[in-house]
Amino acid sequence: MGTRVAEILRIDNISFRYFGRTNEALKNINLRINENEIVLLAGRSGSGKSSLLRVINGLIPFFYRGDFSGQIFFYDEDITHIPPRERTKKGMATVLQFPEDQILARKVWRAVAFGLANLGFSREEIIKRVKEALKCVDMWSFWDYDTLALSAGQKQKIVLAAALAIQPHLLLLDEPTSQLDPASAQRFLISLKIIREELGMTIIVAEHRFDELSTVADRVILIDDGRIVANGPPRKIFATELPGKLGIGYPKLALLTRFLAPDSNVFLGLEELKNELRRRNCVIQRIDKESKRAHPKGSRHAIVLDDVWFAYDGEWVLKGFSLSIREGSFVALMGPNGAGKTTLLKLIACIHKPVKGQVFLFSKSTNNLRLKDVVGLVGYMPQNPEEIFFNKTVYDEIAFGLRMQGIKENEVRR
Ligand SMILES: Nc1ncnc2c1ncn2[C@@H]1O[C@H](COP(=O)(O)OP(=O)(O)O)[C@@H](O)[C@H]1O
Ligand SMILES: [Mg+2]
Incomplete structure (x- = not known):
């Protein structure tokens, strides 16, 4: 017997319809997440990613009203009827998609300290954690800034720092890089792995940046129209047709694998892909x-x-x-x-x-x-196909090359 992996979260048959809407935003969701996993929630806009995160942190049904059914467990405890504040105390933290919604203080350091103060930490502990968290998002030099003077991306970093400072067991991130520049976004997503290692967190992240997350996440959950339509390791999920059909796309390496080694049933890391191509006698x-x-x-x-x-x-x-x-x-x-x-x-x-x-x-x-x-x-075949079209019809276009080779007209027609 191997070591038993602790289950941090279990969602049983959860459905939710927002008040005033006819369609359910979540339909019979069943999901289990183990401690220390990094899980990527993927799906097109409106598929239900934010709604699922709200079910986990309790904003649904405590803040967003509607028809709610099902059960949710955190470390085997039924928390279905426990409000968001209490869930935070039990070790959950959330970063919402729009940082403005979450900054509740004028000074950067206060915004980060806010949650800690609510949780009753000592002054020394708060100072230590605020400093660590701000360093983690490259914002320590801004500790005394006015939050209103920050860019959207900097605000997002402050909200991230506030969540990290709590050192939650479960960190929920709703498109945490939507306001960050590409370099900061990449740095942040790659650092999730280090954060997980150092703080022993479980992380669920809704994101569209698959390049970084396909290497960082242990698991991808694909959501469409309020349902979980696929659930598995990134290498498997991004080797299927599904992300293409849903229009959410693929990590670039997965696209390259699909193009260069289409029969591969997983998508490959760069080194693996190189080896595979060499095995196929390709020249790199x-x-x-x-x-x-x-x-x-x-x-x-x-x-x-x-x-x-x-x-x-x-x-x-x-x-x-x-x-x-x-x-x-x-x-x-x-x-x-x-x-x-x-x-x-x-x-x-x-x-x-x-x-x-x-x-x-x-x-x-x-x-x-x-x-x-x-x-x-x-x-x-040029990059821009118009470069080579100079005949009026598709037929003449295809026939042209054949005629140039002196092939007879009845053979061309065939
Ligand atoms: N506050 C809300 N009130 C009413 N309907 C909502 C609200 N938030 C989301 N929805 C609806 O719920 C469905 C899922 O949306 P959402 O969870 O925001 O998806 P995603 O985060 O994947 O873009 C959509 O049909 C959306 O219109
Ligand atoms: Mg969303």
């Missing part, structure tokens, strides 16, 4: 303006670039670029905007010719080839 090469040779193993060379230089209007894009790709390879070109990916493809497709150096297609230098000579050798 970093494209820099000055690139080194790739040495793929296997069949004959399909494409060779030898010391290729290329410039647009005097601006060098490729400076002595060399690369060889064997027949049968599947190569992903990756690099930041402006690295030269499209230029490289156009050189291979014979749309551009090198200023210096040579491109070889199946050992033939493209210097002497014309666009029509490469039809049938290279198919090029």
